[in-house]
Amino acid sequence: MGRAGFLLLYLPMSMLCVCAVVAAQAPLDPIASYRTWKKVNAKPIYMEPAVAAACLPRPIAVSSKDNPHVPTYFTVYVNATGERAMLSSEPVKLPAGSIVVKEKRVGSPDAKVKLLTVLIKRQRGYATANGDWQYLVVDGTDLSHRTTDHLEHCKSCHAEQKKDDYLFRDYLPGRVGTSR
Numbered sequence: 001m002g003r004a005g006f007l008l009l010y011l012p013m014s015m016l017c018v019c020a021v022v023a024a025q026a027p028l029d030p031i032a033s034y035r036t037w038k039k040v041n042a043k044p045i046y047m048e049p050a051v052a053a054a055c056l057p058r059p060i061a062v063s064s065k066d067n068p069h070v071p072t073y074f075t076v077y078v079n080a081t082g083e084r085a086m087l088s089s090e091p092v093k094l095p096a097g098s099i100v101v102k103e104k105r106v107g108s109p110d111a112k113v114k115l116l117t118v119l120i121k122r123q124r125g126y127a128t129a130n131g132d133w134q135y136l137v138v139d140g141t142d143l144s145h146r147t148t149d150h151l152e153h154c155k156s157c158h159a160e161q162k163k164d165d166y167l168f169r170d171y172l173p174g175r176v177g178t179s180r
């Protein structure tokens, strides 16, 4: 094959490969890479059963037979956009584009991740009564399986924290347990 023929064949092929690699490294879904973000609490923290029971796609009553007393543990992650504000010890307001993920494991701190509850800070005006946060629940093993529907109950609890941009942040190093 002549030089021109080689270039004609090789260049488009190599460009295809580069594109495929870039696509694989930069998934469009921002949540997919949450494990690479800043971990806010270094080790999974035990969750109060009442919170564990309510922090679900559909809340269950604590007295229900779906036993909410199975110990649940959480770890919180924040993306680079929200990191600085999230780690501040002062009351905060996170910038648009911030994402906070709360990862939940059921049974033991080493169990596989069952569920993610997620807060995404949207543009100003997205939900003014609620700090412009979007609430999501995501399957821990299949991150593409997620819902934003019927999550009004999420907001009722987080509204108590309006003064701190609707965040609890009681798991920050040095603050664990202070609001319980």
Ligand code: HEC
Residues within 6 Å of the ligand: 047, 048, 050, 051, 054, 055, 056, 057, 074, 076, 100, 101, 102, 117, 118, 119, 135, 136, 137, 151, 153, 154, 155, 157, 158, 166, 167, 168, 169, 170, 171
């Ligand atoms: C019963 C009250 C309650 C409800 C309802 C609730 N949460 Fe929470 N949430 C909390 C508390 C308390 C924390 C702090 C961590 C902890 O103690 O478990 C928290 C923490 C979080 C965090 C970490 C950021 C922060 O606020 O510090 C996210 C993300 C989150 N919740 C998402 C959700 C989503 C999504 C829903 C609805 C599916 C929801 N929550 C429903 C009480 C609640």
